[in-house]
Amino acid sequence: MxxxxxxxxxxxxxxxxxxxxxxxxxxxxxxxxxxxxxxxxxxxxxxxxxxxxxxxxxxxxxxxxxxxxxxxxxAPALRLSLPIAPPMPDALREAIAEYGDKFPELRDPDWQETLAGARFRGGGPETPADWLDYYRFIRRYTRPLGSG
Structure with missing residues (x-):
């Protein structure tokens, strides 16, 4: 129904x-x-x-x-399969392990989902250091999912 x-x-x-x-x-x-x-x-x-x-x-x-x-x-009649959570890239997982003590927000599941769900044209962060740079840039302009 x-x-x-x-x-x-x-x-x-x-x-x-x-x-x-x-x-x-x-x-x-x-x-x-x-x-x-x-x-x-x-x-x-x-x-x-x-x-x-x-x-x-x-x-x-x-x-x-x-x-x-x-x-x-x-859209009640529409049937879409939406991903529950975006997959976390290995380099992002490594960034969290490497930089999480200095940047505790990286350990926050809302921030992790926000970072993992980012879409990039022409490729995105590839190394843990690239992910840290991206996080440090967007945290000035973005609130993580689940906040506010």
Missing amino acids: TMPALTPAEAGAVLRRRRERRGMSQEQVAAALNLRSANYLSYLETGKVNVARSKYLAPLAELLHLSAEEMQAI
């Missing part, structure tokens, strides 16, 4: 809250999804475009880590 879907405006509000919780701007999300501009995301968040019918629903769900309940509310 399916529940009634959220209205486009309600679904857009869910997206906006999740984006803000991740500490991302509309421009950052647009860049991550290769959108031409952030205007489309603005239209999704305000309900001018129905996110349940958008071809960007699945990539948005993955990027913003929408829960199964949020996806069910946005």
Whole structure:
């Protein structure tokens, strides 16, 4: 039995809250999804475009880590398999072991999920030192998943 879907405006509000919780701007999300501009995301968040019918629903769900309940509310008839947690790269695991004493936030599961879930164009951090540099850069601009 399916529940009634959220209205486009309600679904857009869910997206906006999740984006803000991740500490991302509309421009950052647009860049991550290769959108031409952030205007489309603005239209999704305000309900001018129905996110349940958008071809960007699945990539948005993955990027913003929408829960199964949020996806069910946005698009009740849609069946997506969303990863429960992103796999942790070996070099990130090594960075946590090597630098976790000096940077205790690296041991925080919310930060680990945030780092492991990052998507990069053209490759990302490859060594433990690269992961530390990336973490030190984004912690100024991003709150980890699960916070706030």
